[in-house]
Amino acid sequence: MSQNYYELVFTIVNGEDYVADILTAELADIGFDTFEPNELGFRAYITSSAFDEQELQARLEPYKEQFTFGYEINLIPYKNWNEVWESNFPPVLIGDRLYIRADFHEEKPSYPYQILMHPKMAFGTGHHETTFQMAEQMLDMDLEGKTLLDMGCGTGILAILASQMGALSILAIDNDPIAAESCAENFSLNKVKDAEALCGDVSSLAGKKFDVILANINRNILLRDMQGYVNAMNPGGTILFSGFYTEDLDSIREEAVRVGLKYTSHHSKNNWVVARFDLA
Amino acid sequence: MAKEIGALIKLQIKGGAANPSPPVGPALGAKGVNIMEFCKQFNARTQDKPGKVLPVVITVYTDKSFDFIIKTPPVAIQLLEAAKLKGGSSEPNRKKVASVTWEQVKTIADEKMTDLNAFTIESAMRMVAGTARSMGITVSGTAPWNN
Numbered sequence: 386m387s388q389n390y391y392e393l394v395f396t397i398v399n400g401e402d403y404v405a406d407i408l409t410a411e412l413a414d415i416g417f418d419t420f421e422p423n424e425l426g427f428r429a430y431i432t433s434s435a436f437d438e439q440e441l442q443a444r445l446e447p448y449k450e451q452f453t454f455g456y457e458i459n460l461i462p463y464k465n466w467n468e469v470w471e472s473n474f475p476p477v478l479i480g481d482r483l484y485i486r487a488d489f490h491e492e493k494p495s496y497p498y499q500i501l502m503h504p505k506m507a508f509g510t511g512h513h514e515t516t517f518q519m520a521e522q523m524l525d526m527d528l529e530g531k532t533l534l535d536m537g538c539g540t541g542i543l544a545i546l547a548s549q550m551g552a553l554s555i556l557a558i559d560n561d562p563i564a565a566e567s568c569a570e571n572f573s574l575n576k577v578k579d580a581e582a583l584c585g586d587v588s589s590l591a592g593k594k595f596d597v598i599l600a601n602i603n604r605n606i607l608l609r610d611m612q613g614y615v616n617a618m619n620p621g622g623t624i625l626f627s628g629f630y631t632e633d634l635d636s637i638r639e640e641a642v643r644v645g646l647k648y649t650s651h652h653s654k655n656n657w658v659v660a661r662f663d664l665a
Numbered sequence: 666m667a668k669e670i671g672a673l674i675k676l677q678i679k680g681g682a683a684n685p686s687p688p689v690g691p692a693l694g695a696k697g698v699n700i701m702e703f704c705k706q707f708n709a710r711t712q713d714k715p716g717k718v719l720p721v722v723i724t725v726y727t728d729k730s731f732d733f734i735i736k737t738p739p740v741a742i743q744l745l746e747a748a749k750l751k752g753g754s755s756e757p758n759r760k761k762v763a764s765v766t767w768e769q770v771k772t773i774a775d776e777k778m779t780d781l782n783a784f785t786i787e788s789a790m791r792m793v794a795g796t797a798r799s800m801g802i803t804v805s806g807t808a809p810w811n812n
Contacts, residue, residue: 403795
């Protein structure tokens with residue numbers, strides 16, 4: 386599913402700097418998520434599905450007497466903004482076991498695990514410390530015959546590696562529809578069997594159980610949803626967390642212990658952490 | 666050797682909510698930067714300020730690497746939040762109803778002094794109070810310098 390955006394170009398006449406800030410504050414409150422200040426005013430961005438022009442006008446109304454400003458609305462159709470990088474990214478080698486490449490890189494049959502990546506504006510190519518370390522940890526685990534969940538799957542790179550290592554009944558979930566779509570596409574590109582990609586969140590786990598869970602997301606989501614992940618673990622199961630910094634490890638560990646997990650180990654690279662916990 | 670700067674990009678992004686859509690996508694993507702990597706970093710670094718509009722200055726180098734500095738939110742945005750906190754109102758645009766305390770004004774002024782080019786806390790507070798007035802937010806109580 387693709388997501389179109391609206392760009393609102395605001396022009397402010399003879400205003401102090403704070404006029405743009407005031408209007409920005411009001412727009413941020415009704416769903417605009419990013420702003421680009423410039424000399425004439427600013428641009429504001431919102432997903433087309435969240436945009437409500439009546440609500441916008443109601444918010445701006447009280448300022449019309451005080452300030453002189455106007456705006457025009459442009460529709461920005463969805464496209465893969467990351468395609469420049471994706472068209473020439475370098476391949477990733479993890480130890481002497483995993484080789485992650487694009488279709489414009491040569492094959493390297495000497496690597497036992499090879500993943501073909503077509504990221505399409507989803508996260509997870511192995512270049513980032515979190516994905517890299519998650520893959521490193523997985524390579525040291527025995528995933529043969531294990532059922533596995535990849536929460537916050539992005540491109541699905543970790544689920545694909547798990548499949549190649551023998552994991553079964555793989556479920557990959559992302560709350561971003563673009564990522565879920567990218568993941569499904571990478572599954573078929575890599576001929577992954579017995580795996581499903583869906584757009585969802587922790588509520589999609591109801592009634593499901595896994596031996597291994599991978600969750601490379603961020604601190605707040607991990608803290609919020611950890612109980613839900615634990616509920617979806619089989620006894621003796623393992624969970625790997627990543628997507629946060631070393632200074633956030635204590636809060637992650639605290640919550641993990643609270644919901645019944647046992648801390649096993651962690652590693653870090655450039656301040657990014659991957660931590661392993663097990664369920665007794 | 667120092668890396669050569671290719672571009673400076675100034676945006677305001679909600680904490681924890683950077684995504685590859687416009688304007689982040691086009692601004693960084695056209696420079697050949699891996700947008701997803703920027704989003705992951707920005708979101709991880711702003712987990713303590715979810716949903717707050719944060720000014721960010723991104724430096725893109727000619728080798729397609731980048732770094733960025735996150736600043737404190739604009740005064741107007743902090744005032745809206747402070748007014749919401751105080752009044753417990755979910756409708757900050759209800760003019761005249763919203764108010765903040767001088768204590769809240771001082772907290773915002775303290776944090777923004779350098780950005781406001783203010784030399785004293787009093788002049789910074791006056792600027793913050795002026796912005797509040799323009800927004801229809803009243804500052805309750807007596808200004809500390811009138812005490």
